[in-house]
Amino acid sequence: MGLVSAKEMLVKAHEGHYAVGQFNINNLEWTKEVLLAAQESNSPVILGVSEGAAKYMTGFKTVVGMVSAMVDSLNITVPVALHLDHGSYEGAKACIEAGFSSIMFDGSHYPFEENLAKSKEIIELCHAKNLSIECEVGSIGGEEDGIIGAGEVADANECKIIAELGVDMLAAGIGNIHGKYPENWTGLNFEALAAIEIATNGKPLVLHGGTGIPADQIAKAISLGVSKINVNTDLQLVFAAATREYVEAGKDLSGKGFDPRKLLAPGASAIRAKVNAMMAEFGSANKA
Numbered sequence: 001m002g003l004v005s006a007k008e009m010l011v012k013a014h015e016g017h018y019a020v021g022q023f024n025i026n027n028l029e030w031t032k033e034v035l036l037a038a039q040e041s042n043s044p045v046i047l048g049v050s051e052g053a054a055k056y057m058t059g060f061k062t063v064v065g066m067v068s069a070m071v072d073s074l075n076i077t078v079p080v081a082l083h084l085d086h087g088s089y090e091g092a093k094a095c096i097e098a099g100f101s102s103i104m105f106d107g108s109h110y111p112f113e114e115n116l117a118k119s120k121e122i123i124e125l126c127h128a129k130n131l132s133i134e135c136e137v138g139s140i141g142g143e144e145d146g147i148i149g150a151g152e153v154a155d156a157n158e159c160k161i162i163a164e165l166g167v168d169m170l171a172a173g174i175g176n177i178h179g180k181y182p183e184n185w186t187g188l189n190f191e192a193l194a195a196i197e198i199a200t201n202g203k204p205l206v207l208h209g210g211t212g213i214p215a216d217q218i219a220k221a222i223s224l225g226v227s228k229i230n231v232n233t234d235l236q237l238v239f240a241a242a243t244r245e246y247v248e249a250g251k252d253l254s255g256k257g258f259d260p261r262k263l264l265a266p267g268a269s270a271i272r273a274k275v276n277a278m279m280a281e282f283g284s285a286n287k288a
């Protein structure tokens, strides 16, 4: 199966009260292990690519070529969406052209009226090509903003206005934070989440910053309308830890242990195990 829009998988997830994971990819190992985990778990999957990660991989076209070919070569039969993460206005347009199957346009740093106008334009471009589209209201807290214990909370009325443009999924801050959560984090704001779910009339909601949120809060967020959970840092942490263990055990110095196919293998296995575990936690396993 080729790459698909994320719309259908998210509508099903919203109706079925589970969430589909968006796992951000950085290179060949990330892509391969996330795809294999999805197939093992019989789960739909969204591969997230930030503009920075795409640049690292030499460009959007390289990413589309690698992911499409890998879905084919690995005989992946579960639904796979290739999604631009936090796309700029120009980046979104470039990814629509390059062959992504899903786009996030993040206009949250613009004044609301400008976010609205640009979101409307990108939504129309995406729907003309049957691509799914995610927009963002307010902003998501993160390490780069300084550590804020409560994160950011979106305005429910602004969420309603953007949702009514016909967006397929909506990212809104509910106290979630990108990167590692600070010690003083106060948890997800479920009142805000419930208000946004009502205001947007059942639009699939996206939880950014999925690394390190306790399982009970994830489960409650899903029960209140979160249908997509973005995971990035978690996979980086397990990859780094497994690679560190290999090197610290001196395995790169023994035999051909320096061969990248051996050196990167423990990290790759750790990614696959983590993705499988999260698909079980999010409830998307066996929902392909």
Ligand SMILES: [Zn+2]
Residues within 6 Å of the ligand: 086, 140, 178, 208, 209, 230
């Ligand atoms: Zn995000």
